Amino acid sequence: MKIHLKPSKDLSSVSLLLVAAVKQKKGKNFSTQLNILDASLKKEIEAMECLASFDGNLGCTLSLSPNGKRVILMGLGESSDLTVEKLRRSFAKVFKSLRRSKNKDLSIDLHSFSGKFKELKTYETLLESLYLADYEYLKYKSDSKPSELVNVHFYSKNLKATQVKKSDDRIASICDSVNFCRDLVNEVPNVLHSEKYAKVIEEDVKKTLKGKGVTVKILNKAAIKKENMNLLLSVNGGSAYEPRLVHLTYIPKKKAKGHKHIALVGKGITFDTGGYSLKPSASMAGMKFDMGGSATVYSAFRAAVLTGSPHKLTCILAMTDNAVSSLATFPDAVFKGRSGKTVEILNTDAEGRLILADALDYACDQKPDAIIDAATLTGACLVAFGKEVCAIMGNDDKLVNQILKSAHNSDEYMWQLPIIEEYRQQIKSKIADIKNIGAPGKAGTPVAGAFLEEFIKNKISWAHLDIAGVCDSQNHLPYCPETGGSGLIVRTLCNYLS
Ligand code: BES
Ligand code: MN
Ligand code: ZN
Numbered sequence: 155m156k157i158h159l160k161p162s163k164d165l166s167s168v169s170l171l172l173v174a175a176v177k178q179k180k181g182k183n184f185s186t187q188l189n190i191l192d193a194s195l196k197k198e199i200e201a202m203e204c205l206a207s208f209d210g211n212l213g214c215t216l217s218l219s220p221n222g223k224r225v226i227l228m229g230l231g232e233s234s235d236l237t238v239e240k241l242r243r244s245f246a247k248v249f250k251s252l253r254r255s256k257n258k259d260l261s262i263d264l265h266s267f268s269g270k271f272k273e274l275k276t277y278e279t280l281l282e283s284l285y286l287a288d289y290e291y292l293k294y295k296s297d298s299k300p301s302e303l304v305n306v307h308f309y310s311k312n313l314k315a316t317q318v319k320k321s322d323d324r325i326a327s328i329c330d331s332v333n334f335c336r337d338l339v340n341e342v343p344n345v346l347h348s349e350k351y352a353k354v355i356e357e358d359v360k361k362t363l364k365g366k367g368v369t370v371k372i373l374n375k376a377a378i379k380k381e382n383m384n385l386l387l388s389v390n391g392g393s394a395y396e397p398r399l400v401h402l403t404y405i406p407k408k409k410a411k412g413h414k415h416i417a418l419v420g421k422g423i424t425f426d427t428g429g430y431s432l433k434p435s436a437s438m439a440g441m442k443f444d445m446g447g448s449a450t451v452y453s454a455f456r457a458a459v460l461t462g463s464p465h466k467l468t469c470i471l472a473m474t475d476n477a478v479s480s481l482a483t484f485p486d487a488v489f490k491g492r493s494g495k496t497v498e499i500l501n502t503d504a505e506g507r508l509i510l511a512d513a514l515d516y517a518c519d520q521k522p523d524a525i526i527d528a529a530t531l532t533g534a535c536l537v538a539f540g541k542e543v544c545a546i547m548g549n550d551d552k553l554v555n556q557i558l559k560s561a562h563n564s565d566e567y568m569w570q571l572p573i574i575e576e577y578r579q580q581i582k583s584k585i586a587d588i589k590n591i592g593a594p595g596k597a598g599t600p601v602a603g604a605f606l607e608e609f610i611k612n613k614i615s616w617a618h619l620d621i622a623g624v625c626d627s628q629n630h631l632p633y634c635p636e637t638g639g640s641g642l643i644v645r646t647l648c649n650y651l652s
Pocket of ligand 1: 505
């Protein structure tokens with residue numbers, strides 16, 4: 155898909171035009187500016203009877219065919235009720251419906267959409283909506299036909315292509331990274347095992363982040379053993395593949411005043427069978443997405459580097475599958491991880507927190523100002539928040555609030571859960587320092603948070619994002635695919651890192 159910004163003069167060759175219509179409180183049912191059209195076409199449309207039944211409600215469209223052209227009126231509802239997110243969603247819906255409409259070109263009257271917001275903000279929102287809604291995962295479809303829509307033209311009197319170059323580049327970088335995250339989450343586990351996953355990241359860094367100040371270090375099994383990451387190794391016990399710890403560092407060319415060092419840590423379980431605490435079949439299918447935390451933090455790191463973040467960034471991805479074999483870890487096992495704490499593993503299906511424990515301890519040694527981890531950590535998060543809301547918890551409310559603000563700026567839902575003393579008590583073990591599960595069916599998400607907190611050293615600010623619900627789509631957002639990787643939270647984290 156190519157996007158063009160054009161002056162709003164010559165519309166003669168336009169075949170499919172999208173114009174926004176705003177609902178009115180009194181008098182006429184809606185108003186739209188058809189001024190962009192030539193006078194005769196405008197007159198022809200205004201005389202159409204079907205206009206009377208169109209009220210400009212948000213999400214309603216009216217398709218007109220004056221003089222062999224196609225003009226679609228898209229309702230925005232009342233101007234005072236419009237939000238950026240409503241615009242992003244409703245535009246994505248219309249765009250998706252047009253993708254298979256046998257049109258090569260879609261033209262948009264930008265000005266008609268920008269009643270409430272500045273034209274540049276409107277342009278950025280529509281651009282973002284386009285890039286995100288355009289994504290499809292077709293890799294394994296033999297008969298896939300790419301979208302027939304190849305050109306999107308924005309017509310504007312006020313904006314010029316040269317003026318919006320910065321916005322174009324920024325939005326394209328962020329959305330490309332969101333879509334990269336979706337690709338990673340969608341990739342199948344027989345292809346994306348830990349050894350391959352590390353290579354895919356390394357190759358993407360070399361290809362996409364070349365010359366931007368990023369270095370890659372990959373720890374193989376021997377190096378992971380040397381680091382005493384025995385909790386990561388315990389999860390890897392049943393695997394046919396070596397574990398990997400990917401360690402990326404970004405040093406900005408221009409360090410802004412007050413720049414920080416932020417470390418991102420991600421759970422990269424390429425498939426979660428549960429191990430000996432085996433998942434029932436119905437819960438196991440879909441667990442290729444259990445590397446979603448690592449895909450999310452890497453993609454946010456990628457977007458932040460591409461958009462020139464002023465902060466030093468460290469990104470740590472812990473990778474293995476959680477498989478069953480005679481070498482897999484038994485429930486009741488005790489391991490001493492990198493931090494020196496001993497952990498009684500009472501449930502091998504609570505594996506995410508084990509690999510994160512070693513990765514967080516390693517991250518602390520990089521001496522960052524703050525650590526943010528993301529993981530598809532608990533089924534309980536889905537019970538609490540469904541597919542819609544990401545859970546956040548941490549040891550520093552200032553950091554948590556900053557991330558909540560970024561989520562708000564990005565129109566992504568996030569809500570804080572508490573880590574209280576009682577939850578910390580739940581993970582005390584009778585025979586080791588801590589155990590990897592709390593009381594069954596009780597506060598599963600923040601208890602997992604309390605477990606992770608044990609591995610934060612030196613009072614470093616830390617926040618944990620449980621993305622178990624939001625990581626893959628269930629047809630709930632028009633700018634996300636119906637199923638598969640959603641790419642949600644990448645925009646929030648990129649906003650925070652920039
Ligand atoms: N990857 C799962 C979490 C998960 C489960 C995400 C279902 C999305 C849907 C995680 O490794 C896991 O299995 N967690 C257990 C923890 C429990 C054993 C304490 C869970 O949530 O059941
Ligand atoms: Mn598990
Ligand atoms: Zn898992």
